[in-house]
Amino acid sequence: MMRHFFSIVITGALVLLTSCAKKTEGGGDTAPPSLKTQTTGDMSLVQVDKPDQFPLVPASVYNAHAELDVTGTVTPDVSREIPVISLASGRVVDIKAKLYDNVHKGQLLLRVQSPDSTAAFDTYQKAVNDERLNSRLYERAKELYDKGAFSLSMLDQAEDTEKNSQADLAAAAQALETLGVDKNHPSPIVTVYAPISGVIIQQNVTQAAAAGVTFSGSSTAFVIADISEVWVLCDVYENDIPKIALGQEARIKLNSDPNRILTGHISDIGPILDPSTRTAKVRIQVPNAGELKLGMFVTAVLFSRQEDHYAMVPSASVLHLHDREWVFEPAGDNKFRRVEVKAGEIVGNNQVILSGVQSGQQVVSNVLQLEATLEAQ
DSSP states (O other): OHHHHHHHHHHHHHHHHHHHHHHTTTSSSOOOOOOOEEEOSSTTEEEESOGGGSOEEEOEEEEEEEEEEEEEEEEEOGGGEEEEEOSSOEEEEEEOOOTTOEEOTTOEEEEEEOHHHHHHHHHHHHHHHHHHHHHHHHHHHHHHHHTTSSOHHHHHHHHHHHHHHHHHHHHHHHHHHHHTOOTTSOOSEEEEEOSSSEEEEEEOOOTTOEESSSSSSOSEEEEEEOOSEEEEEEEEEGGGGGGOOTTOEEEEEETTEEEEEEEEEEEEEEEEEETTTTEEEEEEEEEOSSSOOTTOEEEEEEEEEEEEEEEEEEGGGOEEETTEEEEEEEEETTEEEEEEEEEEEEETTEEEEEESOOTTOEEESOOHHHHHHHHHO
16 A cells, blocks of 8 residues: 555656646746656656656765664652651641642641640740749859858859750750741641642642651651652663763653753663663653653653764655655666665754665655655645
């Protein structure tokens, strides 16, 4: 079916040229001479009576680093994952965020009813009372010492007691601050806030569940990931590992948007091979403005450290059809042969050919007429 289709395309192109000549017959315009085609037993061959109507051009040499296409998965950078922990143990009474929410630093995430806050405030109040009493006793000891009614050792003891009470008060105040309890407005409800901005990638608490580090509930209520930079983890075959290096640039193509190209750098080459696939994990660090979603499959293009030689032809020489590329080369006896190639990057008005054509090989310089005919079918 495909071979017959291409025969129709080539014949249609030449018939179009012939019809253009007939259209100007009898007029003042000059039309190109009519072309006649003839099918051959090999449907990849096209025979024409005037092959000079299809100028040829030799493929030039293009030196470039070989491309290595590997499939990768977008994952969070573990150094940018932050657990959200309620230091106060208790019962969750209100949840203000959920899994996959985008949150900002300082945003309220949940409230926990905790006996820890009550105990901490009780300790603080006692520390305040003790410090107030010991402060008065120390001032009285100094007055009695000045009058000779107190010994120096007794004064030193009163001073030490006062300093200890000050230390206890500072520690009690710090405990309240750690738990998030306002000492001026104490409450058994402890609030937990987001430590960073990012996306909640794990949620381990539900309404009325236990929270904190003492009870049987999960100590980590949420995990937030900053995805302004992400990892792309790829499996690279053993034979290809020597071709890449740390710090090397990598291009990331999105399967959902092949025209979007992102740039990253290789940040790690795994030291362990998977014994079943003979591949190593290669990590690519990629800045992310929101295009990359966690779990997304992408194609990473890595570049070999060794330079290879490829053929390059004019872009107009390449026929793009159904996600495949073709060129036409002379086959002798007024014939052209259709050859499938693997096209690479565009360089100016030329296209790199990764396989199918060798440098110096001649191809038809322009197949745009064939493409136009194909679109008209």
